[in-house]
Amino acid sequence: MTTNPLVEFLASYGPQASSNNLYDEFVVEAAMDTGCAPLEIEQPLVNELASMFKSQSPRSVILTGTAGDGKTYTARKVVEAIAGPDAIWQTTDKIFDLSVPSCPERRIRFIKDLSELKEGDKDTLFPEVKASLLAKGSDTFVICVNDGHLLKFFRDREVEGVKLHDRIADMLQNDEEHDPNGHFRLINMSRQSHRDLFERILDGIVDHPGWAECTGCHALDSAEQPCPIRANLEILRQKDPASMRARLKDMIRMAAADGQHLSIRQLILLTVNILLGDQKPGKELLTCQKAKNRAADDDYCATNPYANAFGQNLRERQRRQYGAFAILEEFGIGLETNNFFDHSLLWDTDELPGDPIYGARIFASHRERYRIDPSANAQDFRREMLDQRRRLFFSIDPDSKMVREDPRRNPWNLSVFKCGATYIRLADGAEQGAVPRDIARDIIRGLNRMMTGEMTNTDDRLWLTEPSGVYLGREIPLLVAHAGRQREGPTFISFPPMQGNGKAPVLRFTPMQRGDLAVDLPLRPTLVECILRIANGALPASFSSECRRDIERFQLKAVTAIHEASRPHHPPPQEVEMVGGTLQSRPIAALVEEESW
Incomplete structure (x- = not known):
């Protein structure tokens, strides 16, 4: 079997104590020691x-x-x-x-x-x-x-x-x-744009000229015992929407919008671990000899790239040391699921995409043992199901016709971000200066439900209520400060264009054409997930305290901006009530009488 020095060179970028190549001053020396060209990342x-x-x-x-x-x-x-x-x-x-x-x-x-x-x-x-x-x-x-x-x-x-x-x-x-x-x-x-940066890192690794050194290795052309390193390399080469590359770019983009920055160093480490990760005891990364051994033993469970993406080849203490794995783990990929995915995996239907190495080849035996004796094989089966869900997350295009016709098939159902595909559409629309209208309406409806505590269907204007929630009896749920129509009238809400720099898109409230008093609500993935779940039927009181604070800050700033823009005449507070699912307002009788005094 040919030994490719590029494997040793890339391993020095991976999650191990000797990874000096993560620092630029060691790159040239390491390349000379291994005889490899330095890793080139287009900048x-x-x-x-x-x-x-x-x-x-x-x-x-x-x-x-x-x-x-x-x-x-x-x-x-x-x-x-x-x-x-x-x-x-x-x-x-x-x-x-x-x-x-x-x-x-x-x-x-x-x-x-x-x-x-x-x-x-x-x-x-x-x-x-x-x-x-x-x-x-x-x-x-x-x-x-x-x-x-x-x-x-x-x-x-x-x-x-x-x-x-x-x-x-x-x-x-x-x-x-x-x-x-x-x-x-x-x-x-x-x-920098994390999405574009990660694309360049992947290209720099998978297109490295050193892969030509694999020529002559019998594992390169073996259909029965393929080299796991080359198999993982081909998975990372794929660029279509139903690919690991595409989903990782989405995840990195969402993490950045949630304020979790992944540096070049961490992105290279992540890519190398996907490529070379090894779950067998000992060193955590494959060498050419270890890759040969895994192939000979048909032990591809140990080299699964879909598990390596989350650092499963590392002990938990090691995994926590690296930001890339800690951040991606927060997506809960594979820990979330639905009946469609689990039923299809358990009964081996033809409704899910396969994988010649990391699909039935490593899963079928665990499934059969579980069917024969569920109680004795439940623990192993759960672990293997987790890896298969991860594979499916990275193997399904969320924008495909199949998913549009049957939303149960959406790969984001395998994560805590059930609305992940919608968030990507939102971010794409914001970069292009045109947020899709259906998403804008869903966000407005969800915000109205969160701020008023009512399961309203109003989605064409934003009702800004006092965040303190002033209750004056059952008939007066909240005091409304102002109603802003979307892109209409002197006070409006909008989704301004954003640059592709990793920041979250924003919802902007502009009172009375006063751009200097505009208030932005950063639409972080966590907050958008909360808003859209509520828009789709979750109870308004069920959102997290972090999201609640974000909305309250936005309400306070917006109300302050309204008062500043309307000086010296402040708009009087009004009752807000829901009639037939739609929010309406009217003057508060007691306050009107007081003003007449």
Whole structure:
């Protein structure tokens, strides 16, 4: 059997203690040790920055973001794009100097990690950095640093004059990339599109030229005992809507919208674990020899990529150390199900997609043993059912005709996000500037039910009630502050276009054409799931306290905006009641009489 050094190289990115390749400064050395080309991940930002530095007016750039977001990698690729692949800094270099092609007397100074410099070195460097960011210095900088260290660097050293600390803090808070005075760029690598980033990582791994080294291995062409590494590789290659790649992109996108950022480092680790994960005792990742052994023993249960995606090849304590597995585990994939999926799996119907390796081949024997003696085989069968549900989640297109005709087949029924497919449609619509009308109406109906406590069917306008829930007897359930029609009249609600940067879409309330007083409700996946479940019949009192707080904050801000926009005449409170499933309002008699006094 051929041993491919690429497998060893990729394993160094996986969930094991020796994964130094997760840090850019070790990448080139590791590639040389194994004889593999470094892992290349397309980064459109590289060519953009290289062109800017080659121009007559280069500007300094700050690359910030959380650890593992590719700051140093991007800086290194910019150096290569400007000066060629031979212009590589050594791992011991803290600062790498490069001449500006258009002006040889000027330098570009690449600071690989500002936080790693000694305090004395930072003090020496500070005047040059500040001058450059104010367009007064002779050098241009590329500074790699996380947010906290960046702000501390300026806060500890700025005594008088222009306060760059305050300017940078505002830019970070408002997600602004360009300095108001046009002197530098602040690029937050954590704000990249997770979906596109993951696509590039997958392509970089599955299209790596090192896979050609598998040529000549008998397992490569074996139909009876196929190599599990190559089998998993083919699963990751697939790009159609009914693929593992498509569902993972959806999950990563939803996690980002819920405020759970996955860095490049974690996404690479996740991909490698899907590809090489091994549940047999010992090391957690496959080698070529171990892959041969699993194939010879027909033990593909141990190499199941649909389980590896959730770190099932790791002990629980290990799994918790890695953000990728902890975040994906929160989707509850396979822990949720319905009768359609379980009946089809138990009785082996032809209504579900199969898999030549990870379907009946590993499941049929467990199913038969369970049928013969359920009590003795229940535990093993439950575990195998869980893996099969996970496989189905990654193997069904939620937008297919089959699913539209029978919603029970929707793969999102196998997760805690039953409305996951709807959320993806919502996010796609927001990016394109046109949220689907049916989703908008469902969201408005759900919000009305949550805010009024009534199972209303009103879905063409939003009824904003006081979040305190002022009760004045059974006939007066709540006080209404204002009714905003969707895109009608002086006060309206809308779903403004959003950029594909991983943020959640928003519902925007604009009182009396006062855009400066607009109030946004971020439509996080968890909140949308809550709203849509209530819109579809769940009781308004059943939503979580976290979602309740989100709605109450939105109500408070919206009511405040209404009062501010209507000064000096505040709209009088009114009763809100439901008549025939529709919300209606009327003046509160006691208050009207009081005003007449």
